[in-house]
Amino acid sequence: MFDSLSDRLGGVFDRLRGRGALSEDDVRGAMREVRIALLEADVALPVVRRFVDNVTELAIGQSVLRSVTPGQQVVKIVNDALVEMLGGGTAELDLVATPPVVIMMVGLQGSGKTTSTAKIAKLLKEKHGKKVMMASLDVNRPAAQEQLKVLGEQVGVATLPIIVGQLPVEIATRALNAAKLQAVDVLMLDTAGRLHVDQALMDEMKAVSAISVPKETLLVVDALTGQDAVNVAQSFSGEVDLTGIVLTRMDGDARGGAALSMRAVTGKPIKFAGTGEKLDAIEPFHPERVAGRILGMGDIVSMVEKAAATIQVEDAEKLAARMSKGQFDMNDLRTQLRQMQNMGGLGALAGMMPGMKKAKAAMAQSGMDDRVLLRMDAIIGSMTVKEREKPELLNAKRKIRVAKGSGTQVQDVNKLLKMHQEMAKAMKQIKKMGGLKGLGALFGKGGMGAAMPGLDQQMGPGGLGGMGGGGLPGLGSGGLPSNLGDLLKKR
Numbered sequence: 001m002f003d004s005l006s007d008r009l010g011g012v013f014d015r016l017r018g019r020g021a022l023s024e025d026d027v028r029g030a031m032r033e034v035r036i037a038l039l040e041a042d043v044a045l046p047v048v049r050r051f052v053d054n055v056t057e058l059a060i061g062q063s064v065l066r067s068v069t070p071g072q073q074v075v076k077i078v079n080d081a082l083v084e085m086l087g088g089g090t091a092e093l094d095l096v097a098t099p100p101v102v103i104m105m106v107g108l109q110g111s112g113k114t115t116s117t118a119k120i121a122k123l124l125k126e127k128h129g130k131k132v133m134m135a136s137l138d139v140n141r142p143a144a145q146e147q148l149k150v151l152g153e154q155v156g157v158a159t160l161p162i163i164v165g166q167l168p169v170e171i172a173t174r175a176l177n178a179a180k181l182q183a184v185d186v187l188m189l190d191t192a193g194r195l196h197v198d199q200a201l202m203d204e205m206k207a208v209s210a211i212s213v214p215k216e217t218l219l220v221v222d223a224l225t226g227q228d229a230v231n232v233a234q235s236f237s238g239e240v241d242l243t244g245i246v247l248t249r250m251d252g253d254a255r256g257g258a259a260l261s262m263r264a265v266t267g268k269p270i271k272f273a274g275t276g277e278k279l280d281a282i283e284p285f286h287p288e289r290v291a292g293r294i295l296g297m298g299d300i301v302s303m304v305e306k307a308a309a310t311i312q313v314e315d316a317e318k319l320a321a322r323m324s325k326g327q328f329d330m331n332d333l334r335t336q337l338r339q340m341q342n343m344g345g346l347g348a349l350a351g352m353m354p355g356m357k358k359a360k361a362a363m364a365q366s367g368m369d370d371r372v373l374l375r376m377d378a379i380i381g382s383m384t385v386k387e388r389e390k391p392e393l394l395n396a397k398r399k400i401r402v403a404k405g406s407g408t409q410v411q412d413v414n415k416l417l418k419m420h421q422e423m424a425k426a427m428k429q430i431k432k433m434g435g436l437k438g439l440g441a442l443f444g445k446g447g448m449g450a451a452m453p454g455l456d457q458q459m460g461p462g463g464l465g466g467m468g469g470g471g472l473p474g475l476g477s478g479g480l481p482s483n484l485g486d487l488l489k490k491r
Helices: 003-017 024-040 045-059 070-086 113-127 144-155 168-181 199-212 227-239 257-266 287-294 300-310 313-324 330-342 345-352 357-365 371-381 385-389 396-406 410-432 435-451 484-489
Strands: 101-107 132-136 186-190 216-222 244-248 270-274 282-284
Touching: 003 024, 003 070, 003 287, 024 045, 024 070, 045 070, 045 257, 070 257, 070 287, 101 113, 101 199, 101 227, 113 132, 113 144, 113 186, 113 216, 113 244, 113 270, 113 282, 132 144, 132 168, 168 186, 168 199, 186 199, 199 227, 216 227, 227 257, 244 257, 257 270, 330 371, 330 385, 330 410, 371 396, 371 410, 396 410
Parallel strands: 101 186, 101 216, 132 186, 216 244, 244 270
Antiparallel strands: 270 282
């Protein structure tokens, strides 16, 4: 997400941070590069001009240039300006109304409306405990209503029964009556895809809106279309009262022009971001977290939320109990690897970790990707039950058998065993410190270095890869969010 823009801005701010003092010319030179980076990212020209002028005005102030860390101060100003450009605070769905609350989904053909409808319905059902019903009003596209029915079965959300030959207005009326009879909390109407030049379909959308009186009208646009997505939003907002935007395919958007321009040009908040093809790959749009990712500060809060959603409490408690005893075998390692895969793999996790941009680039150059996790899982799967419980049983002959069984080399098996040994050693260190409570106390006194003195050497000459001594960038001196405990408790 926003990789090319993030790389360009990262280079600019790395040079600023490397200088002890900054002059006005240094700041203006950096802002010229920022302007070019934003224009190349397909951000609207008026938005770029306003952004660069505001940042430059604040950054050349005497309080910044004469501060102890002027580079960091400039990055902070840019971060605040990015958050403002993206919409300021998080815009949530307004569901405060007499049930059924109607959410109408509109957008162009092929933008991902039907899938996004099912994704949001699943989110409302699982995270907010709402009883949801979906109804397809698309009578133009072949099998559109059947598609929503199938998606409804997959996410466990009821869909309105299909009656062939009904018009969209008639379907909307029937959906409202059915929702009232079944005590539904939220009714989602998936309208037909339309071109913004097609007046007949626009009139149909207005008629449906007049009957259903939606509390939320969400426009679904494809983030990959850049400025055209913003133009579409402007056209639709002139026809119907939009309350928010859903940006799809954000995971494939390396530039980010649509996301950065949308709020400033249309005045409509981005409420959701589609981050993949799976039906759980949608998340509320948090401007401050997205700005952190763009500037390479990471997104620890989202990572913790994802961990809380994917990691089973029983598995975590079982592993914690084994860790406190200094136990860690191949089965535990396999559980950890699978949890990483469920959280999006190495690439997704590296993108959320502060200071991990360079590490991510090094991984890409060395050919290390999510397939590494699959290969490791295959190697562990080729071991016998006893070998997994006691990896020291693996002699030369057994290693050859495991390598052949997993379609890998003996060197790969040795690397995995070495990795397991290092992790097992860390578990024994935790036991010596008095278990997890003792480790927590040490983290409070001196961070990672105090808790595991040998870890920096194991990570190589770069230590912990640019994570900084004063905590994680953008997260204060404590390094982790103050509400971390609350986030971990959420299910």
